[in-house]
Amino acid sequence: VRYIGIDIGGTEIKAGLVDREGAILAWSRRPTNRREPELLLARLLELVDSVSGGSEVRAIGVGVPGLISVRSGRVEMAPNMPALNGLNISEMLAGPTGLPTIAANDADMNAWGEFGAGAARGSRHVVCLTIGTGLGSGLILDGRLWAGTSGFGAEAGHMVLDPEGLPCGCGSRGCLETIVSATGIVSLARRGIAAGATTCLSDDSGLTARTIQEAAAGGDAFAASVYARVGRSLGMACASLINLLNPEIIVIGGGVAAAGDYLIGPATEETRIRTYRQTFEACRIVPAQLGSHAGVVGAGLFASQHFAATVSGA
């Protein structure tokens, strides 16, 4: 039995043919058309065709960068891709393909992928943080995806860490993702450079989370201190999550997580300081395993689980 997993991102849409264990059997990608829903649908249908390649597909799962209402199935808010607002992605795809389709939040699908076939396989209480341009998160509690009352839950990126902090896309300020994200890292470095820090970095268009990470690896103490500060903020968030949920595992993925020990080292130490020894020792903080495939794998596995449950419950 085969499923199609789709991950709609800001720059590209990825799709894969996935088996019930989460192995990817075929793979394709297309640039995202961010403005026109008709073109977006055309791209999605092309991808479904391209990865299904004549195999018998049972269902489709789609990870969408926005808040999807569990009640209406519509995208209620997509701050990074406003063209998705109000769309019912599952109905849009189910009609032309004739396949049962489920759409869910993209960070939730990342988490579901790491839970089903990645770093959190075998765990039942899982927090998954994906650190890129922003900070996405997903929660699996007692083996089930936790999306809350409306489907909008598990938004750890909007926990407030600094009440006087930078404005966030959600309308609040000082949210975790304004600090622990590529955007937050660059912004912190920029402020340090403006304040006269001694560093090989300069504040120009070439300043990215990656160039700062490379400078840290090359021995630049200022660049390392930027990651250490961001890592401590990440640790405060992990500690809050551990204090609230007592999870078995926190999986950290996304482009920024590639900074490894510069980020995860200080994060783990800060987590230790701010948690009970028992809950800290019960929780592993580990890197994600599926990389940029997590969303596709998760969406495929989610469709498999969702429609299997629907059939057996009918």
Ligand SMILES: [Zn+2]
């Ligand atoms: Zn926010």
